[in-house]
Amino acid sequence: MFDDDTSPARRDFLRKSLTLIPVVTLASAGLPSSTFAQTPASDAKQASTAVPATVPGDYKPTFFTPEEWAFLVAACDRLIPSDQVGPGAVELGVPEFLDRHMQTPYANGGIWYMQGPFLEAAPEFGYQGRLNLRETLRIGIKAIDAYSKKSFSGKAFAELSQAQQEDLLKSAESGKLVLDDISSKLFFTNLLNEVRNGYFADPSHGGNKNMGAWKMIGYPGMRADYMDWITVRDKPYPLPPVDLSGRRG
Amino acid sequence: MANAKAKVDAVIVGMGWTGAILAKELTDAGLHVVVLERGADRDTQPDFAYPKVVDELEGxxxxxxLQSLAQETVTVRHNLTSTAVxxxxMGSFKPGTGVGxxxxxxxxxxxxxxxxxFKLRSNVExxxxxxxxPSDMSIQDFPVSYEDLEPHFDHFEYVCGTSGKAGVISGVKQAGGNPFEGSRSREFPLGPNPNYLGAEMFYKGAREMGWDPYPIPASNASAPYVNPYSCQMGPCNACGFCSDYGCLNYSKASPNISILPVLRQRKNFELRTHAQVLKVNLDSDGKKATGVTYLDAQGREVEQQADLVLLCAFSLYNVHLMLLSGIGKPYDPQxxxxxxxxxxxxQNLNRVVLFFGKEVQANQFIGIGGAGTTMDNLNGNQLDNAKAGFVGGGIIWARQPGAGPVRGINVPPGTxxxxxxxKQAASDAFRHSFYFEVQGACMSYKQHYLSLDPTYKxxxxxxxxxxxxxxxxxxxxxxQYLxxxxxxxxxxxxxxAMAGDAKKSGEHYNITKYQSTHTCGGAIMGSDPKTSALNRYLQSWDVHNVFAIGANAFPQNNGxxxxxxxxxxxxxxxxAIREQYLKNPGPLVQA
Known part of the structure; x- marks a missing residue:
């Protein structure tokens, strides 16, 4: 699971993560929302339970566990919902992006300075802890799910109502949510960054399916040639986006 | 030493701008030059080729x-009593790596x-x-004048195909340029790039303020160009991938396209990549360098002996190598x-973002890295510092190196x-907003310095x-003023709507936010060996066959x-090396 399982930090983390016993086995990719509604957890209050958005395609996560995946699908849907403005993160495949991105050297701290000692420092010095990106997300998800189950009679984050999910995310964003093992604010900041990256990066990375996010904001994508439009003022840029593989949106 | 290479005339640490310039000049003089570059070899083809290069996530x-911080980085602290972390x-500044x-x-x-x-202290006094x-401000005059450097400014602009408009040529003001600039010997090699919307609007705003706007001199070619080394550039196509990216179009001047095509042909030039220089070796009395020790691509320690050692790494790492090698005496702030x-x-960088309605086509995705509009009315002698209440000036500019959504979308305050x-705000703003930047000077102080960290490796x-x-x-x-x-x-x-990020009173340096890669000083040039590491030729006062060439030599930074x-x-x-040092190796300035 990790490139290097020998470091004490990683061993320690691995041991902790293995203690996570799946209590709700949510089906992963492509689960129709009707199936979800028929689970025993659905009762009269079901109407207020968030209806999970559907992940496009048949992508099966290989990094995240089913519980983590369910969390991410729900969180993506809150952070960038599908609405009248444009497509949501889930329908653009951001969960797939996240799962694939976690398996890059970047998410493993490959370009970060990761040596100790790890000292507490003022916020101006940025994150000074020992977690890499994928550990941050994984530990954060586990901690928020644990908090959720404790506070909402056994329900994981993905099973809460939209309003409850939003409240929890806001509370993490501000850092008011106190979690064991990780700063909720650190987790939230990293999650939001990654969700945005997946939403806006080239579709080859797994998100931004059919360049949906680029179309929404009017980004011509990877055209990278605007010589004839630098001084045009009186009309909007007319061409649709192009992605790295040369497809037109 | 198990691995020792045959001695050469000069070894250069780093294959960026200064390494390429020194390699060109010294191979011209007939020297056998070896350049050691810590990163990979890179060239437009295949490394910066479209479409691979424009992947925002990768770039x-x-x-x-950029440099991987896993291998080399710095620690930072705000004051002398705290522990640096x-x-x-990557945040505040972005050192590069690899060829270029x-x-x-x-x-x-x-x-x-x-x-x-150049004469900052005496001018302010x-x-x-x-x-x-202020008593803790340690600004100094440069030991060279604008006139000393004019031919070299000029030559470098012609090597780079710099596109701009002269404001003063041979003492005569030229319409459309910067009226406050030092006199040039001739016009820029290329005319200015076209104006995108923000650059055009800057002209309007600046003129209403009574200022004198002019095109930012940009080494992004506005037309086809052949430089004095016969290296070719193509006109910039405004692709919007400049900062963070190599140029896909042979339009942005770089060591790779402007100098290396010549060097790579030369028999007396050798480039070794993945060669991490660990230290400069000195002879027994520490007065002369014998060469450098580096790790090669296989991780073997190799000694390269040389008559001349030229430190041409990024400014911070030039200072690092001098400290690690015992060249000169480390500075003690006490x-x-x-x-x-x-x-x-x-550098004191600040940003003002302007948001407009949908009828205004700002098209931030269009970008010409260095091009835009700026003005000098609050810089140099144009600014009344006594009235403004601070030392040093700065410039305001409209510049648009190209924006994409992964690099971030500015949204109005309160979103x-x-x-x-x-989502709504990002969609509304992306094509209908742009920013102006304020680039202020940054003075030097007794308590701001570089040293070796006692803990981190x-x-x-x-x-x-x-x-x-x-x-x-x-x-x-x-x-705040600018x-x-x-x-x-x-x-x-x-x-x-508008948003500005002027620094608040008591605000501390934040290393997480990108501001500028203009890290300066640390091994400065000066006329007194007690207060400078290098003499006016960037030669070490202490070890005469070591030169440290880069922004490390700036006694303070301007705007x-x-x-x-x-x-x-x-x-x-x-x-100076070609005309003086090679004839008579030794200190070029007597201490």
Whole structure:
């Protein structure tokens, strides 16, 4: 699971993560929302339970566990919902992006300075802890799910109502949510960054399916040639986006 | 030493702008030159080829053209009593790596310093009295003048195909250029690039303020060009991938396209990549360098002996190598003694974002790295510092190196960070907003310096460089004053919303936010060996066959981007080596 399982930090983390016993086995990719509604957890209050958005395609996560995946699908849907403005993160495949991105050297701290000692420092010095990106997300998800189950009679984050999910995310964003093992604010900041990256990066990375996010904001994508439009003022840029593989949106 | 290479005339550490310039000049002089570059070899083909190069996730998140901090970084602290912590993730500044160095991922802004910038301390003392300079401010005059460097500024601009409009040629003012600049010997090699909307609107706002706007000199070719080395450039197609990226179009000047095509053909030039220099080796009395020790691509320690050792790494790492190698005496902020690490300075960068309605086509995705509009009315002698209340000036500019959504979308103040409201604001702003920047000078202070960290080590087991730096009241005042002026000008343009990030009183240096890669000083040039590491030819006062060439030589930083100055100093130093040092190796200035 990790490139290097020998470091004490990683061993320690691995041991902790293995203690996570799946209590709700949510089906992963492509689960129709009707199936979800028929689970025993659905009762009269079901109407207020968030209806999970559907992940496009048949992508099966290989990094995240089913519980983590369910969390991410729900969180993506809150952070960038599908609405009248444009497509949501889930329908653009951001969960797939996240799962694939976690398996890059970047998410493993490959370009970060990761040596100790790890000292507490003022916020101006940025994150000074020992977690890499994928550990941050994984530990954060586990901690928020644990908090959720404790506070909402056994329900994981993905099973809460939209309003409850939003409240929890806001509370993490501000850092008011106190979690064991990780700063909720650190987790939230990293999650939001990654969700945005997946939403806006080239579709080859797994998100931004059919360049949906680029179309929404009017980004011509990877055209990278605007010589004839630098001084045009009186009309909007007319061409649709192009992605790295040369497809037109 | 198990692996020793045959001695060469000169070994150069680093294959960025200064390494390429020195290699060109010294191979011209017939020397056998070896360049050791810590990163990979890179060239337009295949490394910067379209479409691979324009992947925003790879370029601006994974930072594939920048230095990996896992191997080398710095630690930072705000004051002398706290414990420095590592710069763990790329934020405030972005050193490059590989062939081309930061010269391959720069934007292209290509300024000359003003004549008065060279004589900063004496100029301020003369205009406002010595007491106007805060007691902890350690600014110094450069030991060279604008006139000394003019031929070298000029030559470097012609090597780079710099596109701009002269303001003063042979003492005669030229319409459309900067009327306050030092006199040039001739016009820029190429005319200015076309104006995108923000650059055009800057003209309007600046003129209403009574200022004198002019095109930013940009080493992004506005037309086809062949430089004095017969290297070719194509006109910039405004692709929008300059900062963080190598140029896909042979349009942005870089060591890779502007100098290396010549060097790569030469038999007396050898480039070794993945060669990490660990230290400069000195002879037994420490007065002369014998060469360098480096790790090769296979991780073997190799000794390269040379008559001349030229430190041409990124400014911070030049200082690091001097400290690690025992070249000169490390600076001590308590006693003021020692010179290596002294006078570290930075750049005072601030931003004003303007938002407009949908009828305004700002098209931020269009980008020409260095091009845009700026003005010098608050810089150099144009600014009444006594009235403004701080030392040093700055410039305001409209510049658009190209924006994409992964690099971030500015949204109006008060917008939530996620959800439908954020989506709406991001969609509204992306094509209908742009920014102006305020680039202020940054003075040097007794307490701002570079040293070796007592705790943290780099990937090779060496102590990290420790940066002691924070915002001084002087720079905070400058930020507030200059951002205030930029906001005043912006109001003229009737934006629907504006955001400015002037530094607040007591604000500390934040290493997490990108500001500028203009890290300066630490091994400065001067006329007194007690207060400078290098003499006026960038030669070490202490070890005469070591030259440290880069922005490390700036005694303090002015309001401009450093590359034009760095290139000019490199040619100036090379000339001294060729015309004086090679004939009679030894100190070029008697201490």
């Amino acid at each position: 601006s998140v994974h930072r594939r053209y 590592p710069y763990r993730q 160095g930061a010269g391959s991922h720069w934007s292209g802004c290509h300024f000359r310093a003003l004549p008065e910038d 003369q205009r406002y009295g010595a007491s106007f300079i 006693t003021g003694e020692g010179t290596i690490g002294r006078n570290y300075s930075y 939530p960070n996620w959800g439908t409201a954020w 780099d990937g090779f087991g060496r102590p990290l460089l420790r940066m002691n730096f924070d915002w001084h009241d002087n720079e905070i005042k400058a930020s 951002v205030g002026k930029a906001l005043e000008m912006s109001k003229v343009l009737n934006p629907t 401009y981007n450093p590359t034009g100055m760095v290139g000019a100093l490199a040619y100036w130093s090379a000339k």
